[in-house]
Amino acid sequence: MAVTVRREVRKRGFFGHLFKWLFIIFNLLMLVWLVSYWVTAGQLLNEAASDAEKAGGAIGATLGTGMLVFFWVAGAVILGLFAMLSRGKTVVVTEETR
Template sequence: MLVKCPECQAEVSDSALKCPHCGKQLRKPKRGFFGKIFLWLFYLFNVLMLLWLISGMNATSEIANQAVTEAEKAGAAIGTGIGITMILFVWAIGDIITGLLALMTRPKA
């Protein structure tokens, strides 16, 4: 289907993002199918990691509360540190991967 360019009145395809005659932007570029999936994956991943971090902190603080001796408390603290570090590490790696995928599939003008 052909539409008229509002700028130069030339007939352009309605699927064109830009007028081929005057270069006016006709429509905003949209994300493709995979672009949407990767973007949602990126958001979903961040939400899941946040939930994991919160639940991880809750679980380890419960262990720390139940610890009686100083050695047990120290062990729980170290365990928490390792656990949180691991979560943050996985989070960072996953964010880079899903972020890059979302970036690569972003719409081009």
């Protein structure tokens, strides 16, 4: 007995691939930037001499992390929309299996 299987396939064009890879590379670079910032901030906090320095460093590190996360989310949303909207047209592929 033959079974008909239909599946949707999207073929990306040049800009579709470009935006997809920009999205992936942007997210990887933001991850590297955030982790390297945490390493640097952690080293500075460990070298702090007084409690006031430690408190100020902790507040600054928190503000810096929030700023990096904000830019990460904003960039990911924008590039994600471009990547999603440039996927290409839907092509329905029909296959018969036995």
